[in-house]
Amino acid sequence: MPMTALIEIPHDLLPRDGRFGSGPSKVSDAQVSALVASQPSVLGTSHRQAPVKGLVGDVRRMLAELYSLPEGYEVVLGNGGSTLFWDAAAFSLVDELAQHCTFGEFGAKFAKATDLAPHLRRSSLRTAEPGSIVLPEAEDGVDVYAWPHNETSTGAIAPVLRPAGTEGALTVVDATSAAGGTLVDLTQADVYYFAPQKSFASDGGLWFAFLSPAALARVEAIAAAKRWVPESLSLAAAIDNSRANQTLNTPAVATLVMMRAQLEWMLAGGGLPFAAGRSAESSTAIYDWAERTSWATPFVTDPVHRSPVVATIDLDASIDSAVLRTHLRGNGIVDIDPYRKLGRNQIRVGVYPAVDPDDVRALLACIDHVADRLGS
Numbered sequence: 001m002p003m004t005a006l007i008e009i010p011h012d013l014l015p016r017d018g019r020f021g022s023g024p025s026k027v028s029d030a031q032v033s034a035l036v037a038s039q040p041s042v043l044g045t046s047h048r049q050a051p052v053k054g055l056v057g058d059v060r061r062m063l064a065e066l067y068s069l070p071e072g073y074e075v076v077l078g079n080g081g082s083t084l085f086w087d088a089a090a091f092s093l094v095d096e097l098a099q100h101c102t103f104g105e106f107g108a109k110f111a112k113a114t115d116l117a118p119h120l121r122r123s124s125l126r127t128a129e130p131g132s133i134v135l136p137e138a139e140d141g142v143d144v145y146a147w148p149h150n151e152t153s154t155g156a157i158a159p160v161l162r163p164a165g166t167e168g169a170l171t172v173v174d175a176t177s178a179a180g181g182t183l184v185d186l187t188q189a190d191v192y193y194f195a196p197q198k199s200f201a202s203d204g205g206l207w208f209a210f211l212s213p214a215a216l217a218r219v220e221a222i223a224a225a226k227r228w229v230p231e232s233l234s235l236a237a238a239i240d241n242s243r244a245n246q247t248l249n250t251p252a253v254a255t256l257v258m259m260r261a262q263l264e265w266m267l268a269g270g271g272l273p274f275a276a277g278r279s280a281e282s283s284t285a286i287y288d289w290a291e292r293t294s295w296a297t298p299f300v301t302d303p304v305h306r307s308p309v310v311a312t313i314d315l316d317a318s319i320d321s322a323v324l325r326t327h328l329r330g331n332g333i334v335d336i337d338p339y340r341k342l343g344r345n346q347i348r349v350g351v352y353p354a355v356d357p358d359d360v361r362a363l364l365a366c367i368d369h370v371a372d373r374l375g376s
């Protein structure tokens with residue numbers, strides 16, 4: 001990549017915080033303060049004792065409050081992040097056959113996990129081009145319908161709606177990047193799972209899932225009679241441990257402390273409408289900017305499918321995204337890279353609730369400043 005001298009952005013244009021990654025994402029100062037405050041009472045203490053169990057209990061209770069959890073749903077957690085949850089789902093949630101909607105990398109990864117599982121039938125795949133979406137449809141024999149709520153690799157958001165004619169099947173929704181920054185009707189999902197490093201502004205390594213009564217029953221039935229399930233992938237074991245505010249093995253305590261702090265902030269601000277409102281304000285600013293900028297275009301053509309939490313913007317040939325990003329990084333503005341495998345001349349901006357909409361407006365001014373000097 002040709003690189004001349006760094007374009008210095010005037011101080012008054014810069015965002016106060018230059019982190020716009022899609023995951024891991026900006027951690028707030030309040031979360032780091034909470035971490036410091038948990039020393040020595042919680043950090044470095046046993047996860048089988050009251051302080052850490054209380055922490056896990058707080059996180060479970062606050063998630064239930066944030067989502068006004070429907071009757072009978074439970075908050076379950078475990079180690080390994082959303083990627084591990086895919087394998088756990090292949091063992092503990094899919095009875096015989098899963099249908100997956102894939103329109104990007106993350107949806108495709110879960111599809112691969114069930115498709116290659118030797119104890120399941122080959123998965124049924126419904127695919128759409130990156131930048132668009134496809135929805136699940138009733139199909140004979142399918143007992144799990146799976147799709148991402150927000151496809152983080154492309155910045156496309158799909159509705160969470162139970163497809164008609166699928167009674168008895170489970171809807172299993174990857175909300176890794178959607179949860180905490182997007183409104184949803186949870187009664188439409190039997191399983192809504194996510195990880196802490198996106199809208200919850202924490203570190204990775206854990207997974208969380210809201211499980212409906214039907215999902216809880218499916219896990220129990222498979223564990224009781226269907227097949228051997230490795231302990232670390234057993235959702236039955238995760239449910240048992242979660243009910244006791246524990247995890248099967250040692251969790252990342254610091255991640256839980258930061259997660260609780262972010263949940264406190266979200267609830268104090270007004271809950272999910274507040275958090276989702278911040279992301280919507282930020283992403284709308286980006287899409288509006290792209291619509292009025294001659295060399296920028298929202299990648300997702302249908303405005304309804306444009307993600308409120310991860311905005312992807314194509315640049316025309318006059319602005320090289322890699323050059324632009326190098327100049328921004330030199331000024332402390334980081335991680336607006338497009339998803340690796342998409343291979344487009346693009347920027348992808350993570351605007352989870354922790355990101356200040358004022359900082360997003362500053363980011364856009366900084367991009368304009370650099371672009372002007374790159375000769376667009």
Ligand SMILES: *Cc1c(COP(=O)(O)O)cnc(C)c1O
Pocket residue numbers: 023080081082083084106148150151152153174175176177195204205206
């Ligand atoms: C980030 C992400 C994942 C992977 O999460 P890990 O916790 O790193 O495994 C899965 N799905 C979606 C939609 C994501 O955004």
